[in-house]
Amino acid sequence: MARAAERRLIAPDTEPEGRPEELRLLEALLFASAEPLDEKTLAHRLPAGVDVADALKRLQVEYATRGVNLVRVAGKWTFRTASDLAWLMTHEAVQPRKLSRAGIETLAVIAYHQPVTRMEIEEVRGVMMSRGTIDVLLETGWIRPRGRRKAPGRPITYGTTETFLSHFGLESLNDLPGLDELKGSGLLDARLPAGFTVPVPSDDPALRDDEDPLEPGDLDFGLAPPPERVEKG
Amino acid sequence: MARAAERRLIAPDTEPEGRPEELRLLEALLFASAEPLDEKTLAHRLPAGVDVADALKRLQVEYATRGVNLVRVAGKWTFRTASDLAWLMTHEAVQPRKLSRAGIETLAVIAYHQPVTRMEIEEVRGVMMSRGTIDVLLETGWIRPRGRRKAPGRPITYGTTETFLSHFGLESLNDLPGLDELKGSGLLDARLPAGFTVPVPSDDPALRDDEDPLEPGDLDFGLAPPPERVEKG
């Protein structure tokens, strides 16, 4: 004990060979253990005669400036990443995600029918829209609320963005195939009833006659009320 | 980097404050992960301009005499308890699955002879092999089917995995014990007499000229490797 203390006074790190074996043992035990260990357990595992408390303190000092520190949690000892390196312990990853079928269908309707309200989308699709669908599309950055329809309830109108064009490799919305092209490519059945039309879409940012500008609060949809919920008003 | 090298020359351990930050970062990352990390991953997580290979070598030297060593397995870096401390770690030790003699020998033939087919293994061992032997080895995650030999019957070729290297603490197949003697004696050559080229085992995921890729159904046998255990090949 006295010897160890003395050694510490001289130079803790200059003589790695002179480093007491118990520090190696503690290091290994604490490193491999699945949970923090208390001094009693450590003492039990170490050769008799080792002053565990003293050795732990020395080890703690040794590791104090390192990227990993020896810390005491609820009376037990464990190695932990230095707290100033928390930033290093996060990993930001881009995760490709495929849009759901409802998402892609809604997006398609918005693209062709814009500016379009939620109710109009539902009418074209023939199904009610789940709350999250518009949220996800807003998150993609491919659609944006562009105004409010001058109609009862003043519903929000949606349109596509420039990001939309660049993601789908379109120079402009005019590049979206029309009725004849859709038929020609086989995407649309040739036996469609007369009077079936595909709108000529436009993402002209200028509001239409039946649109009002958005109000200040309309764009605050961070975590806040999803726009389509507002729409019900 | 020149500065860091210089610093190293002076005194690696006397100035803990002067210890380059990258060593702290590496320490933290490698300590935190139970899995070995490759240099590319580490470089990606560290500030630009850090010479990762050099820093790793310094860290390895620093930890060489400690209870926890920085080792390289399967070309990746990880901290592991010093091998001389096995006596201390009995509490952590898990009883590994006991391989049968057939299993051990088959593993050795696969390791030293890979890529190798079942028939070739049987040839070396002079005995027919039960399906169970391969299954047990697949279950350990140490071997994987890697392709099909371009030969009549298109037999599956087997090789070892990264898990194998990691489990036995090998940096690469070149570190297999006794490999040089085996090579030198010409016993790795299936043909007689020892050929001009000395065949060496290879776990390079790239298929050899005489290997075809596995087909989808090939991995569907019984106990066989869960897909995530099969390394990309």
Next chain:
Amino acid sequence: MSDNVLPFADITGIDRATDEPALMVDVEGFEGPLDLLLMLARQQKVDLAKISILALADQFLAFIEAARKLRLELAADYLVMAAWLAYLKSRLLLPDLNAPEGQSAEDLATALAYRLKRLEAFREVAGKLLALPQLSREIFHRGNPEAIAEIKHPLWTATLYDLLSAYALQRQKKALGNVRVPQRTVWSLAEARAALEKLIGAAVDWTCLDEYLIAYVVEPAHAATVMASSFAATLEMVREGVLDMHQHTAFAPIYVRKHTDSVAAKSKGAPAPGAKND
């Protein structure tokens, strides 16, 4: 072939081709004929390179003969090896000048010696491999790894084809769906009930049910469903004693009112609970 004597062979590790008959002879723990040959060769106590293949063949054949005398069934590969060794022996002993082209008897003997050497070499490295410090047996990784928090940034993907086919499919489905059953607006019992409760709460006197309902019938098309649901809800409420109801004759308007004890006491016998009587 030798499973019952291998101390560490578990069931799945037993080396036996599945089409072989179950075990026949205790070949004393040998892993096949080559293993047996190797042991016999070892007994010659010479370098495997200098082994007398002839002597080895004799030993092996003697072993097989002994087993046969004991009427022990031998695994097929032992018998195949025995046959091969007998052939090799005859060729070694009686060099046939008219032997077929190809390998000489010496070549075959060398090949066998090579195989024995190779088997022995693999045995050796297998031992060395298993003697290496193994993870979680002698050396250990971090027992309590710290998770690296993954912050995922979704990158949405979809192709133009997805988009166009989704659009075309939807429009087409609607346009071609000539037998489209329009979605019916159906009042749930709970809805009707909630509406009624709200209204009845205000009316203590007898009121015509139709009057209540008409307020909810936005479109004439919905009248039937609203009527049905509300009537069912009314019956339910009467059963619970919340409501009283009353109808003079069949098809006459149905009157309801809030049920109170005082009212019930006064107008005893007027509308029987839960029935369209009177």
